Structures are given as structure tokens and as C-alpha cells.
Amino acid sequence: MMKRDKLKTMVPIIARIGLGAVYLATVGAVFGFGIIVPHAIEDRIASWGILPLGVIGIIAWRGSWALLPIRVYLAVVFLSACWFKIADPHSFALDVATYDILPVALINPMALLLPWVEALAGVMLLIGFRVRSAALLTAGMMIVFIVALSVALARGLDMSCGCFASSGANEDPISVWTLVRDGVWLAMSLAIVLFDHQPPGVERLSGLR
């Protein structure tokens, strides 16, 4: 019984150490290896935004505020990613088709639905409304993206990621680093799903939680 209690005490500590490692790894990867190709404004937001958020995370490293920087960062990533897809579904459908994974009948539904899921999940993460549900969706999307990218890389396809603005393979080619980046975002999403039970945000302010 004592052992179990000790384990329960240890889990949040291990989680905090893990999150710290995620911060350091992401910041190091973004600035050290240039995982996020800085060709588009969206990518710049995604890459440069992490540094101040990382600092805030370290300062607010206790209690329910611990995951706020990760939450806001993920929200910015997903909101940055969704707008071009909503604005130009034809281009995004072509990006989806380029992966050559889905049957033709599912390409357009995916191209129309996915950006809106990204948008709603992004808004929910940003304002702090049902954040674990939103993070579950972002985690699910990241798993789908990682599988699609892995298949494309295994086939040796020379193509664009299509994650942010639609672009040619020469501008934003997929690589192992794209997988690493998505893996970091998946870890962040899972951290919120598993640990963020009382997130600061509109829900807590309005007394709904």
C-alpha cells in the first residue's frame, strides 16, 4: 500500500521531468537542427513561439499552470495549420491525395473535415475549454499524420508535407525530422490528455469546472 502511494506521488514528479525534457528537446531541435522549415509564416510562429512559451513553462512549473504553455503552443500550431486548408480545400485535397493512402472517395471528406477539427481543437486549447477532449483529438490527428508520413517516407516519395501552407517538395520536403516534430507534438497532446485535469481558462473562470 505504501509502495502504491509512493508511486502515486512520484507520477506527477516524473511527468514534470518528462515535460521539461520535451521542452528542452523541442527548443533544441527547433533551433539546433531546424526541424521546422522556416519558409512560411505559420512555420515561423510554430518554431519561434516555443521559446517564450518554454520560458513561461519553466517559470509556471507548478500546479495547474504547468501545462498552459504547451496548451497555448499546440493551439497556435493547429490554428496556424488549419486556416490555409479551410481557405483552399482544393489544394489541401491534392496534398491528401499525394500521400496515396486514402481511397478516392475519402480524400475530399478528409480534406473538408480535418481542418475544422484542427480549428475547433485549437480554439478549445487556446481558451481552456474541455482541453483534454481537444488534446485527445490533436493526439489522434498526430498519430494519423505520423502513420501517413511514415508510409510516404518508406515509399521514398519526394513530396511536401502539406502540414501548413501547401507547397512544393523543394520548399517543404518531408523527412525524418518531420516525423520527430510530429512526435513531439503527439507527446505534448498526450501530456495534456493525461495530466491537465484543472486547466486555467474560460471553463474554470466561469465556474463550469
Added chain:
Amino acid sequence: MHGLTFKSSVGDWRRVIIEAMVVVILSAVAAIAVNIVRGEHLPWIADEPYEIFVPCPEPLGEVSALVPSALEINDDKTVIIDARTADLFGTWHIDRAINVSFDYLDPVPEQTINDVVSQTARSGAQRVVVYGDGGNPDSGRELARELAGRGLKNVFFITGGADAIRSKPVEGCLL
């Protein structure tokens, strides 16, 4: 310290999953509504398969550019290759050039490459110079990279392709 706990009940997880499903449904409603309002809406089911062009990985080698004005290519030690279509080759080509049409959608056949390699070896040539349509991308450069990738050494391409050469005629050209 509250908020950062691992504890979740089954009911808690069920609620999270149901809420996520509700978000997906709301997203679908938003997607349908916006797609209806949109001027050029995307059909929910594609009328025909998408035509996608993803180049298959080909072994590509490093090649160097030659400026047409600096050409000294028409000697016995150079194999000259015209990468344009057979029609364009028939209209005009450099004297002694051989035609290996480059098609972006179709890799150069192995036999053609072997012919070029054996011709280069027979002639005692020391370099291969390729010129193409001078477009962007330039078929000459692409073919040169492909030849270099198949093991040919000293492969060059002409910047600007056939049009650049024609505007600065090289001795021996068939104009």
C-alpha cells in the same frame, strides 16, 4: 499542487471521448455549411481520381553548368546530347549531337543509358555535355543529373539550353 494528476476514472475518460466525438460532429457541420456557402465548393466525393505527380526517387548525380558563350564543346573529346523531343531535335541540333529525349514522367531506359556509356567509351571522350529546352526545370540539367547518377563522370549541362546556344552559335552548328 492541483491539476497535474494522473488520476482518471472510467467515467472521466468516457466523458472526454464523448466530448471529442461531439467536436468532430460540430466540425463536420461547420465543414458542410462553409462548403455549401463557398463559391467554388469542393465536391464531397471526387468526380475522378486526382492526378498527382510525385517523382519516383532516381539516382541523381552532381553536374556542372556550362555557359553557352564559354562553349568549346564541339571537339572529339566531348559527347553532346540533346535532351529535347525528337521533333525539336529534327528542327535543329548541334552537329554530332545525339538525341536522348528526356521525359519528366518516364525515366530514361536502361538500354539508352548503356548506349550513351558505350558510345562515350568508344569515342574516347572525356566529358558529356547535355543541352535541353532551357526551361524551369531544364530538361538538359535533369538528364545530365540522371546520367551522372548512373555513373557517368564529367557530365555538364548548358545553361539556358538550346535557345541560349542558338543565340550564340557554336562553330559547327546546323542552323
